[in-house]
Amino acid sequence: MKITVTRRLGGAIIFILSSLLLPACSYNPFPTNATQPQEKSVEWNKHGGDDGEQRFSPLQKITPDNIANLGLSWSFDLGVSRGIESTPIVVDGTIYVTATWNIVSALDAKTGALRWQFDPQVDRSKAADLCCDAVNRGVAFSDGKIITGTIDGRLIALDAKSGIKLWDVVTVDQSQPYTITGAPRIVKGKVFIGNGGAEYGVRGYMSAYDINNGNMLWRFYTVPGNPADGITNPAMARAATTWTGEWWKFGGGGTAWDSMAYDAELDLLYIGVGNGSPWNQSIRSPGGGDNLYLSSIVALRPDTGEYVWHYQTTPGESWDYTATQHMILADLEIGGKDRKVIMQAPKNGFFYVIDRATGELLSAENYVPVNWASHIDLKTGRPVEVPEARYGSQSPHTQMPGPFGGHNWHPMAYSPNTGLVYIPAIETPFVYAKDKDFSYKEGRWNTGADMTKTSLPTNEADFKAIKEMLKGRLIAWDPVKQKRAWQVEHSSPWNGGVLATAGGLVFQGNASAKLVAYRADDGTPVWDFFAQTGIVAPPISYQIDGEQYIAVASGWGGTFALLYGGVLPEKQATAGIKRGLGRLMVFKLGGQAKLPALSDLVERKPTPPASTADKATVANGNRLYDINCAVCHGDHAISSGLVPDLRWTPFLASDDALRLVAHDGISSTKGMPSFHGVLTEQDLHAIRAYIISSAHKGLKNE
Template sequence: MKMVHLPALQSAALVCASLFLFACGKTPAPPQPVIAVPVVAKEWNKHGGTDAEQRFSVLKQITPENIDQLGLAWAFDLGVSRGIEATPLVVDGVIYVTATWNKVFALDARSGELLWQFDPQVDRSKAADLCCDAVNRGVAYSAGKIITGTIDGRLLAIDAKTGKKLWDVITVDQSKPYTITGAPRIVNGKAIIGNGGAEYGVRGYVSAYDVNSGEMLWRFYTVPGNPEDGFENATMAKAAKTWNGEWWKYGGGGTAWDSMAYDAELDLLYVGVGNGSPWNQSIRSPGGGDNLYLSSIVALRPDTGEYVWHYQTTPGETWDYTATQHMILAELEIGGTARKVIMQAPKNGFFYVIDRATGELLSANNYVPVNWASHVDMETGRPVEVADARWGGKAPYLQLPGPMGGHNWHPMSFNPGTGLVYIPVLETPFIYGDDKSFAYTEGRWNTGSDSALASLPTDIAQFKAVKASVKGRLLAWDPVNQKPVWQVEHNSAWNGGVLSTAGGLVFQGNADAKLVAYRADNGERLWDFFAQTGIVAPPISYELDGQQYIAVASGWGGVFALVYGGLFPAESDPGVGRLMVFKLGAKAELPALVESSVVKPTPPASTADAATIAKGKLIYDINCTVCHGDHVISSGLIPDLRWSPLLVADEAMQAVVIDGALTSRGMPSFKGQISKADLTSLRAYIISAANDGLEGKLRIGK
């Protein structure tokens, strides 16, 4: 696959006119099947299907020949619609699923009847510490207990039959901007959980808790702390030698906020580690260094948390290139030899095949267009960087992948029969450049990159070019030969996780509000179902009474949808979040959509001077864009500030933005982060945006 290298900075129109085209050509012969297939045939009782996280079902009742008979068996309204990312679990005929604000539902897996629901009553003001929407990715099951994390940093056990809370422990310092969005994993009677919050100034770690009592058994920090405080172990002391400056004052980052996998034979737990804090390494660790264990896969002993090995995908990362993306364990025949491997397609755009016993790199190739590195050196295992891409202290650099990554959190799937990995990939360019006015503030969005560079262009021609360059696709990847086999282009960059089955099918939801089935061998689109709202969660499959079911949760949201959903609209509008379950011969229907019209009030006249508006835009970009949208153009998932009645006066906005009048509804207080003077500028910018008509110019149809 050809690498593409861009100069340090080009105009958006020039860049995006031909930005990183990626063609797979004719479909080659599929690779050789793998050697071993770890499976659970009837239930889906672990997050990734099994500890190997393959997200492959051996069920094969549903096939390309009868897929046209697949219909909706039942659907359950979750009562919310924002950012449903959960993988359901199915145990003993019960399906467990989570919704926004960590609500847990137990349903009869045959009928959809509600058995119980549990609301952990999370502190919704913690939405201020969530980089990427008020989401969570599901629960874990162990010995009659449902284990779940919460956005305010707790881990809870719930009785799987009754929904009664059994224990509730705090896993973080709640005075700091830690959150939990990932699903716990269960290993040897231990619930393993990490956390998020790197951009806000925290130090990452992963912890193990006894599933029966909630007692913490061990904790492994992913980055070193202040050397004056001493190091927790020799591993942290060694890692500290790869850092410079006073990184601990910025937290350091390295949060393990999502992916894990477990090999029972080797007794190794694999943890994906996130980005640095701030992103800009020239601030975080002046003088460079690998900054272990940022952007790494780390292998630990699950009973003790002891370090065994690591592989760092992006040494000294400075681009938000997390290695928290989905990891898959498999056995592949490579060069005539059976190898136990771990596979990952992290944000940085390279697909890695690694020996999971030793951490040895076996192969790597870019699965999306990449311009920050030319290749991965197989002798050193390190990427060969393009000099201009390391932007700290240099000119801004237009890069692909950007911080959304070539692959984000949405799980991929591995089919042992075809030998292919099915990856939901993105192409989202981004301009990185030094924030000349950067001042670290815990609890704020600390990237060290100029936020103005990340804002989409308002020139219409440039915006159209950017829009054309932002892509999403379902990619079938041959991990043995490190090359694409087939791909399907989507209308949006932000689409759902993936399931593959022994029936020869691949299922994926998308931003156009459809669950789609494709042929696993060539990507032919065979079937779809309109879900009424976008699907970002991954499907699962299970069997009851000899019938195969497909289940998926719908609910449009996540960071891309919030920031850019108003400017890059898909066929999905905000709608009802549901759990939908399908089987052959079923013919249920979703309730009809209710048409609603929103009356947009006339905003106050824009009277502020240009300097005040410009200051307000900077405040907005740092504090508000991640929820309310670039250029104050909302996705519709969250109230559009341009039509807010609070714009009438500073005092009205102060009651919400500073005094926290709406924290119970998820609108956090920015007291200590936004001053009253800042609020005046912020209000002026929002009023200006409400009057500039930019949405009508940029929101180019659906």
């Protein structure tokens, strides 16, 4: 392998110039030859299309030549607009989709008729434990059962035909701030599920359950616990040597909240492991160390949970650089040899090609601008860090990528026909600085980073400059040559997951409220559909009675949308993020259905109370708001519309009114947590003063 790397002085941005490698080939779980019978039903019965998670459909009836005839066949109103991230599953003519608060709908996949709906009645006060919106990424199917995870940490089995609950088990200690937002996976009669909550101080793990009765079969912890409790296995013994201090008091993190893949031939289950708790390593592990198995791909035996190998993408993780992002299995020809690989574009900005049998790193190059490391050393497999990036004792460092990553949870896709991986990429700088006043708050947001440094500027020139730095792209990446083949620019960083098809197309939704189809070979856009709301979920494709369908769930949301969706609005997406526009939309050639007409979404803004507080109180309220409120209600108190805009809430009328919500918890059943024991009455007074000031001030771009 020959790789030439040049970089801008200071290691700011790395560009790959050349690599003498041969093209991709072979691995394809779906035969796609032109003579394949196309009249039978073709399902989408696994989260990623197959166990290798390629998100590639073998269907080829919809092509660049006829896609102009693609139209809406039917749509189903999910009743919400907030954070629809579900991958639909299609089995035996039924399509299953989840929405906010884990409600499962089963629909006729041909007509959209509702067959059944299941509401797990989750405790909505668990919204206090959600870092990134009340989302859910879908269900799993096997043995006539639909399996779903819930925000409050349960795993539930439903009869696929009737929706009747078969079993319901709690997978977490519900007294701790664990959550489930990811889709389960099922292999060999076992259901696998992880959890989230690292920012709130939990210890991550992956568990396996018997699909027949919900009995837990094994559990693999991703980080070591308190040494006084003993070491449970060799994998944890190895990990414990890479931590220092008293990390277990902060939970440690390492939650496996999303991605998995499975290789039946090797009988290996691959899990992606998340960030540390807190983010700032100098707090949780003051003596340094790799902190295994944070930010790692870990290979396990699915029958026992036995550790086989790991590869750590970000040793000593300190930036929320998770490795929970989508993983894809493929067979590639590299350097004249056929290699069974696992590919990942995690948050840290580098695209990794790894031997999935051994964990050997084969190549790693940056797919977005990176300035926390100059490159990945292929001999050691480790990043060569820029010293300034370690913000534990350094000055603030403006860094690329930020905690949204170069790629977040939105799934990639791989086409064996083109040999390209299609990445929904993100470019968002972030100022990392140590929180000098950090004190651990049990069950609350604990990063160890100074979150007040991350607020967008209010002066027009600086705001415009930063806004221009925030980019979203669809990148077609050659994993053998380790360089981009083509890319498409988006107007917002926060766009949807991707589907590739044998018809030569790539489908992706975006923040501008459109589902778009591109030519898979060169990225030319050939079709789009206005969805009335932004799309973050990935599309799928299936076939019934010889007819190919494309399906996608709409409804903008997630952490970026909550935090910046109001400050950085997209013209069309802003119109679509009001309530009631989340839908499952299904398309086919010749489809003639229409979405309901958009009603008048302009809301009259009430006059806020007078702004009478002094500057010191407003400044303190700004600090407290950024730490406790901005992640849901938006930067500068400007909401995306997914949750109430606090500048116009009637509860702003008085300190007593605000206390009813923020302290007494009268809206906890709607997802608004109580901050009792976290915020004092003086704190709430300051926050109210800041919100009132923001309501009067506003931003010119609003």
